[in-house]
Amino acid sequence: MTQPALVYDRVTVRHEAHAPPALEAVSFSIEAGEKVALVGLNGSGKTTLLMSAVGLVEHEGEIRVGEHVLSRRTLQPVRSGVGFLFNVPEDQLLFPKVVDDAAFALVRKGMSPRAAAGRAREVLGALGVGDLADSPLHHLSHGQKQRVALAGALVSSPALLLLDEPSAALDPPGRRELARLLSGLGAAMVVATHDLAFASDVCSRYILLDRGRVGYDGTDAAYVARCL
Numbered sequence: 001m002t003q004p005a006l007v008y009d010r011v012t013v014r015h016e017a018h019a020p021p022a023l024e025a026v027s028f029s030i031e032a033g034e035k036v037a038l039v040g041l042n043g044s045g046k047t048t049l050l051m052s053a054v055g056l057v058e059h060e061g062e063i064r065v066g067e068h069v070l071s072r073r074t075l076q077p078v079r080s081g082v083g084f085l086f087n088v089p090e091d092q093l094l095f096p097k098v099v100d101d102a103a104f105a106l107v108r109k110g111m112s113p114r115a116a117a118g119r120a121r122e123v124l125g126a127l128g129v130g131d132l133a134d135s136p137l138h139h140l141s142h143g144q145k146q147r148v149a150l151a152g153a154l155v156s157s158p159a160l161l162l163l164d165e166p167s168a169a170l171d172p173p174g175r176r177e178l179a180r181l182l183s184g185l186g187a188a189m190v191v192a193t194h195d196l197a198f199a200s201d202v203c204s205r206y207i208l209l210d211r212g213r214v215g216y217d218g219t220d221a222a223y224v225a226r227c228l
């Protein structure tokens with residue numbers, strides 16, 4: 001049997017020592033290739049959960065990403081096996097030119113800049129922004145930046161994608177295209193979203209966070225909709 005893509009075992013995250021925890025005793029296991037929507041009201045802990053999986057916030061309990069138990073020592077292999085989309089694209093766009101940004105994950109893994117740029121152009125094309133590959137990033141709209149950030153997350157074909165509100169800035173055709181593209185990928189993914197139609201197009205399972213705790217974990221989309 002292949003190992004799970006992501007396992008949380010009683011994970012608690014405190015942003016501040018004296019405030020209630022943002023995540024409390026969260027446990028779940030996501031199989032290889034499984035697509036899970038992470039839902040919940042504003043402030044319920046979705047972004048915190050995604051950030052904890054790649055060590056961007058400190059946690060108690062155990063987080064396993066593929067074969068690695070997350071710790072300071074495993075941070076690098078964990079991060080190189082995960083495609084991460086931040087809620088705010090500017091938080092992850094580093095280079096002045098679109099194609100260089102989208103190619104970065106591959107260059108960091110040792111691919112030649114030329115080959116990496118070729119692959120990045122393909123992914124940008126699949127996300128509807130191929131014609132912007134040579135543009136300066138600061139010329140792009142918010143939705144276009146989100147597509148470029150997503151290209152950077154997808155470019156190295158990671159086994160696990162952690163996507164924070166990937167459809168939030170997209171126009172309706174862009175949203176449909178993204179749902180189709182994500183559905184066709186073999187990667188496991190956790191998609192934090194308020195967009196339940198998008199979630200049901202892409203994901204077969206829902207984890208509902210309620211003030212930092214898992215309030216529901218299952219496949220009943222109608223139940224989830226009634227909870228929100």
Ligand SMILES: Nc1ncnc2c1ncn2[C@@H]1O[C@H](COP(=O)(O)OP(=O)(O)OP(=O)(O)O)[C@@H](O)[C@H]1O
Pocket residue numbers: 015016022040041042043044045046047048049
């Ligand atoms: N850097 C931080 N410092 C202190 N508290 C934080 C920090 N980041 C988040 N929090 C708190 O942690 C809780 C969970 O926030 P989080 O951003 O994970 O929620 P969310 O489910 O992603 O919300 P949204 O739907 O608005 O994106 C909130 O109470 C928030 O105020």
Ligand SMILES: [Mg+2]
Pocket residue numbers: 046047048087164
């Ligand atoms: Mg959030």
